[in-house]
Amino acid sequence: MTTVKQFAFNPFQVNTYILHDSTGECAIIDPGMNDPLEEEEFSSYIKAQGLKPVLLLNTHTHIDHIAGNDYVQKTYHLPLHAHVESEVFLRDAMTHATIFGINLKQVTPIKHFLSEGGQIAFGKTILQVLYTPGHAAGSVCFYVPESNFVISGDVLFYQSIGRTDLATGDYDLLQESIWKKLFTLPDSTLVYPGHGRHTTIGAEKSDNPFVAIGHDELY
Secondary structure: OOEEEEEEEOOOOEEEEEEEOOOOEEEEEOOOOOOHHHHHHHHHHHHHHOOEEEEEEOOOOOHHHHOOHHHHHHHHOOOEEEEHHHHHHHOOHHHHHHHHOOOOOOOOOEEEEEOOOOEEEEOOEEEEEEEOOOOOOOOEEEEEHHHOEEEEEOOEEOOEEOOOOOOOOOHHHHHHHHHHHHOOOOOOOEEEEOOOOOEEHHHHHHHOOOOOOOOHHHO
16 A cells, blocks of 8 residues: 655645655655755655655646755655646746745756656556646646545645636636546545645545536546
8 A cells, every 4th residue: 555645835835745655665746845844844754754765746837836846856866757748837937936935946857758648656556647737738647546546736626626727727628637537536536636635536526516517428
């Protein structure tokens, strides 16, 4: 089984995840650390658990989700994995960091590109890559069927969905991503989103006011 450790970092309270299994290897998803205290909290967990970081992943590259990329890259010497379409947001990341009060020292480039249907592994854990645009270009989710959870980024939240009024946002496309990629997962699948509390696929199919109604005809 894969353990999911969740932190909430930076002014946007982005959920940063450390996934680890019995091998001690771990994957870091959307590091949002924005100051030395957050960096210490993050690294202290890794040290206390005796973990070996081997993967750095972004669900997408909005500024709140990449604030800690540089720290992780320099501390653990990990290249960044993200979707190629996410590069568009990295070009203006320093400007956005200044506007939104994020302490971004350097933009970490994408070294390995993720794509729909791909798999990425650490220890005994395999993450399936789901391409889920609509909130932002290059958005992906990470599904771990053996442990029955999905890291959904800013695609699907408890009783909500990602905003679509930012650059590259598309409401219809986001709904389609959720209906065809996430709502086809088992109802019992735990959903760990980019902000806020976790939920389940079944709960959101039944009660989410943005996507629950009318999804049946799409799959």
